[in-house]
Amino acid sequence: MQQAKFDVRRFVSSDPSKCTGCGLCEYVCALEKERFLLNPLRSRIRVVRLTSFLNIAMTCRFCEDAPCVKTCSRKALKQSEKGGVLIVDEDKCDSCGWCVQACPYGGIVLHPEKKTVVACDLCGGEPKCVEFCPEEALELVTDDAVSQKTLISAVEKLLSETERLTNLIMKRALTDIFAEAEERAKRLGQKLEALNEREMKLQLDLRNKGKRINE
Incomplete structure (x- = not known):
């Protein structure tokens, strides 16, 4: 059996059946890596909006035989022995x-x-x-097969979810649809508040660091 190239390989996997395409992952990544720049173009994770119902977030998988390094x-590229970052x-x-x-x-x-090129580094082990x-559409996994199964399952769920929503619309059960939308909006609002708190904390840390340097 061929020995693994890295001690532990983990990467962020996306579940399209849960992803709404809100893009919050892109903003928090940019904030964490670029400091105070809430610009998704600076993000190491990208949301691909395939259809109105199917979205998937893509980021580095730290391949053991990485084509980016080979090409x-x-x-200019190499991988760390710890996780292949x-x-x-x-x-x-x-x-x-x-x-x-x-x-x-x-x-x-x-x-x-x-x-220059940039890629995910897992935020030191706890991806923001x-x-x-x-x-909760993103999770850390260690196996490509797990991620692939999640994708296949998401496609299967997409068909049933489309049928479910179609039936609700046909039955004019708009109250149920709106209730689901409100719950999602509530969860998104809570995370946006947390993101704002994170930004303020980073700004405060930077100011305190500047004061210590000037003292």
Whole structure:
């Protein structure tokens, strides 16, 4: 049996049957990694809105035989032994974008200003995107097969969910639909409040750090 390349491989997996496409994971990722910039273009996780009912969040999976690393002609990418997290040598990266094209999961992107590539690093083991997802559509998994089963299950659920909603509309049971929407909006609102508190805490920490430097 071939020995695993990394000690523990974990990555963020998305359940499309739960994902509403709200994009909160993108905002909290940008806030955490870029400090105070709530810009989804700075995010290491991307929400792909396939249809009105089917959304999926994509991020780095720390592949054991990573095509992004193999395709980099300048050897600007390597992986840590702990989990295979991508390490970028910004001095070597020339923003050619070959690694972006090579990734089958859309998990590596070019930074809009630095023009070097960035990818998920799991926030040190506790991904903020998982913590802040209002529908609990994101989770840490260790196996591609688990993620694949979740995707297949989501597609199956999509068919039954479409049928359920169609029946509710045909029966004019709009109260039930609105009640579900209100519950989702409530959960999203709670996470937005938590995100605002997180932003204020980061700002306070930065101010305190600046004061200590000036003292």
